Amino acid sequence: MKPQIAIIADDLTGAGDSAVQFVRCGWETQLYVGGSEEAFALGDMQAQVVSVNSNSRALAPQAAADAVAREMQTFRKHDVRHVFKKVDSTLRGAFAAEIEAARQQWHADAIAVVCPAYPATGRTLEHGILLVNGIPVTDTSAGTDPVTPVTESSVPTILNCNLVSPTQDDTPATLAQKIGGAGAIVVVDARTDADLKLLAQAIVLLGERALPVGAGGLAMAMAAAWASDHIAGDIVLAVVTSQHSATRAQVAALQEQGATVQTPEPQVLADDALWQSWQQEMLEQVSGSDMASRILVLLAPARQVPGLTSATVARRLGQLALTIAGTGKVRGLIATGGDGAEQVMMALQATGIRLIDEVSGGVPLGTLIGGNYTGMPIVTKAGGFGSEHVLIQAAETLMERKFK
Template sequence: MTTRWLILADDLTGAADCAIAFARRGLSASVGWQGVEGAWDGEVLAIDADSRRLPPVAAGDRHAALLRARHRPGTGLIKKIDSTLRGQPAAELAATCAALREAGRPALAVLAPAFPATGRTTEGGRVHLNGAPLESTALWARDHSYASAVLTEVLGSTGLSARLLPLDLIRAGEAPLAAALRAALAEGLDAVVCDAAAPGDLEALARASLPLAGEVFWVGSGGIAAALAAALPGSAAAATPSLPSLSGGVLIVVGSIAEASRIAARLVAEDGAAEFPVPPDLLRAGPTDPRWAPLSAGIAQSLAEGRDTLVEIAEDPAADLSQGAALAEALADLLTPAARRMGALFATGGETACALLGHLGVNGIRLLDEVEPGVPLGLTQGALEIPVMTKAGAFGDGGTILRSLARLRDLTRESAI
């Protein structure tokens, strides 16, 4: 059974969420991103395709190109999608299936986007968030790509054939579940949609599907990645990582508009972090704006003094989500001089983290541990080596950032003893 895995994701935080599951089980895992070609010298490589904001055809083409360049027979494949169906998961999956067939490797997609540890479940083939149908949530109202969150309908919108494996089958035992997967393979289906309402459901699915690794690949989020990593033969918890002492303050960048991240940011500021709100109009104006240089210098000074420093894109009621990538790139420009003074980075929103790290000459992240569910910790690779934590915007609760920072400081103190 393979211990070599390729993970293709549509953003950086998702890539890290999946790969950290394998690092926690003792496999060497790293994250890279679109446009940066690095050697694959470990057992697990996750690549951020940076396709969340692309139109369907372009998103699918990008994933297919990465698959052709990086995937080899005998390598396990996980196609990471957003657990709340943002972006273009159906188009990306269709392109992935087509690329595999072109290479003579027909495969069944095991679609399991549930991540129960973060409130995402699949029941009756429909995605739920904290027990509510996804379509009824504010997250769906703000950002969605499909008419519904019924997964067989989502796949059908791109011509993919799929069958639901309901919760009672998932919980019926390994043998019936494995038989259902083999039947889907024999019928030539493109995908099976798998219900999961608890971590044990994903664990059962992983155990039943891993023996079919040469014939199936997995589509989902950090939940199915964790279940697969735990089901690998010889899997065991990795040792506590060793981290260097912090040489400056922690830069905390909140580039997400999700309410969970906004609440967490307020608590960080109340805990004593230096706070630097960044108006969106400043980012749109760029370095010629007279506010730009003083703000960048103030952030740099705070980090040099060893202070935790919170940088947050200020709320904008008229925000245009299509401008997210441009704002992330502008924020990276603003922070690059200051970021050279930081001792560590905590970033919410994959676009923000990837843009900033790219500006600093970082070409990857070697993953070490998971300090909170959905918050992986690693060391940057390339021109700079510092601890970095990433979090998807909507993950976690109000205390997530504070607890993550406390864990980071515990690890650096343990290494110093």
Template sequence: MTGATHSVCIVADDLTGTMDTSHGFAARGYGTAVVAVPPGQPGRLDRRPNSPILGVNTDTRYDDAAAAADVVAEVVRTVPAETVYKKVDSTLRGNVGIETDAALTASEADLALVAPAFPAAGRTTRDGIHYVDGMPLDETEYADDQKGPTSSKLTDIFESDDRAVEQISIDVVESGRDQVTAALTAAVQRHDRPPVVVCDAQTVENLATIADAGADHETLYVGSGGLAEHVAVKGAADGTSRSPAAVGPGSPLAVVGSVSATTLAQLEQVPTAAVIELKPVDLLTEPASEEGASRAADRLASGQPAVLTAATDRETVERTVREGEARGLGLDEISKRIASGLAATAAAVIDLQSPSGLFYTGGDVAVAGLRSLDATTVTLTGDAVTAGIPVGRLADGMASGTPIVTKAGGFGSEGAIVNCLGYLSGNNE
């Protein structure tokens, strides 16, 4: 651990996002570590991993906006880095605008260059409108999230009271690097304060052009996992640190905390015998399910994967919310208790039977899972199951050295969870 300067610091508002965006650098061979559990006290970051690329999970997506901005600013000021990358959710949930503004001020960059598109995951932007699988963002399920976007327009989402927000069209982006660079320079020169510049992007090539153009300025990059794959790394040798995780003996343990439509559809593809559905109402009042942990450990002991979840369909989710509200709990508290219960149950499984690897989907349950294992840091291997689903190893805690795969709730094909289980079973050739 050290207080050294990093080539890139990625600041993200949830764990799965920190992982998939940091992977954009690990995949190019740069040594990459993720501070997975929020540092809490800024002083903890003085003992951060000594890696060229550092991802920091602030876990602020559902925090009060002003408090979230303060945390982001503190991380940017505390961690010295040649380049700061402010990761935002590819569906723009969370305190997106105010966290970007805080990072821009703290980094003292010339501008914030914003491109949240992630074409490999179905996220694109055209004419300033952000789309998910071809649907305008404000018409998707993500708009119903408690911190969901209220508009599909990037200029609305990144609107600021005291700095300009400008837009670069797809025509300019597709004209090439020089045109984008000229547009960025003009935007900087037009304003007294560093502006926020949002960009259209529909392809990987578009993102590469945008990232390349940003290199001519002191740029705060703002995006999801897609843009990160193309941001140049200053102050580090060419990447040579890819180290695919060696899967251990046994079978994998999965913890499914996301209840997005995408994840629920993926869960349907998992063999029924592997799915251990805990009683969500019990998790509202009990720290863990002993019965669920025992069943999962028995499956692992027999050489079979185990998948812990608290819901396999939308009806269960809605029923759990009603039960929680009847007990006087708000939605945020309900979610936290379910995530904590799943995580504690998984830790109990590991006490009984070591898995070959761990899989978490859903940022809240992933953080809760690592906390329950006394783990704070993940080292990324540079490998991935598929786009947006990176592979790492726990660097500390009771399961140190165990391979870990994380997936954002809205990412992946219908076979994503099955594929992750296969990878962690050793089928990763």
């Protein structure tokens, strides 16, 4: 297997904490103690992502740059598609020298997009200043590090480059445009995980010439963005038959996030002709270019009419899920309610689920076994399980994780 992505860090623990973000997003990932030349020479590489260590944290700038350049040359020789340059989240080491060396060795028109923010650990980048729990990094222990003390908190100052500060109105496309016009090295502000997610999506739009540079926070966002870029299908399809109030609240929260929720009237579900007409309308909506959302929820009605059983509702929605899956636009499924999940599985002729992980406690994630849709990702959830945002988590997982 030839790796698609390489991670290069300046020490072993950095190589590890970035690599694990890719594991969490479903990438086959291997961490090597030594450098890339040794990793590729071993001949046992079975990874989509390889993470190596240039062991350059304590080196002088030129020596560190030379070490990074050697690693990048190996990556180019082995046709690695993307590189993530891991740097210390408190700017220690030969920060500027390593970034420039990596950029020069990547592509002739490479753009190093730099954001060492890691909100989960208190690191944010605001107006170009790296803050640790709200304090400039030079005023923390990093400023008195005995080996590599940090003497400047402004990342654009260290790199002598431009700063891009995203606005609330920015989309991945507009942010990519700003970054693309800001120079060969660009620093981008980020205060939250959502900021990093937007940045990662912009980096994907910049293409293979983009060289993301950051810490574990940006590694996590890039792992998801690159995984999403490799997944076939545009739509996460949820089939919800549970009448539990918790599930209904979860659907409402998902709808607030922009999901399209379609609920057939009970009389439509009870009548064959009306159902066929409604099903055709849904299929045209999914097949057309005017699909309003990347998440489509088929929600069983809360009320019933005489002669309409819950089993009929589940069977109808399961068959509709099969029809929609047949368009080739479905990248993953969510099935909420035991009867609905069973009918979806039966309609797709799946014999089981290869379990991979949990979206949250009691909400398993896996891929279908058997039938024509073997390997399609699926999340199943009992009616009363999960927080109000669990369906949002499930949809994001299906959109941002890589599956075999």
